[in-house]
Amino acid sequence: MATIDGLPSLRDVINAHDLVAKRQLGQNFLLDLNLTAKIARLAGDIAGADVLEVGPGPGGLTRGLLVEGARHVVAVEKDPRCIAALNEIAAAYPGRLTVIEGDAMEVDLTGRLTAPVRIAANLPYNVGTELLIRWLTPRVWPPFWDSMTLMFQREVALRITAKPGDEHYGRLAILCQWRTDAKIVMHLPPEAFTPAPKVHSAVVHLTRLPAPRFAADERILNRIVAAGFNQRRKMLRSSLKSIAPDIEAVLESVGIAPTARAEEISLERFCALARAVAERGA
């Protein structure tokens, strides 16, 4: 059957290069090129952008991004077995795909990407959340990327987009929503992948904000949120004791009941609390 780009089907690529999936590399491949092209479209305007892809594997999403007109894709893959297959795609799209063999946690991308940059990836589950946190916490804001369109286990996607009162609301929701607009844009069942993982997946699209949504010192906000959610069943007057000696008064000064729990508190209130703690010289 003809493929969307005239290149061999992903099954043929996997057979030709003997790319038996390795669980330790989080390899669950998307083999439907119509689906990967759809995910590429969810990444927004890629025609005028460089796209960073982590974990291209046999190249399903890479091909989707190229078919959808990405200006330039920089794809970082840790598995050396995939590189020859990816280089075949690069040959079909001269000058538009750079394949880098390496660990995305260590590779230096300086000078490889030209703004505007969008990140799109079906992330390896073992490093996905850590990469997300790194991309969200650069030394200076705004970061090098404009948007991220990322596949996660559904549970992680729910943690990213959760609101106060949701069971998944916690540190990741605060971190993501403080600096981006984050929404789930696609749900995928296990059968969409080969091999099928045990869990459902979802694609999250995060668009960076020009500045954090509410003013707050990042370090203080992190301390408060970490302390609050580490003991999420405890009342804030108890879980935040280490933050300020007069924590009850500080909570009340920003309209938070000292008996409230972290899971009820909005991002805006957490930021107000961080400012109040900063004013008291914490």
Ligand code: SAM
């Ligand atoms: N993008 C492909 C797709 O959608 O079919 C493959 C996705 S698969 C879930 C994750 C990919 O990330 C695998 O190809 C795996 O080898 C790669 N990978 C795992 N850890 C990595 C790391 N630290 N740096 C770069 N790639 C990694």
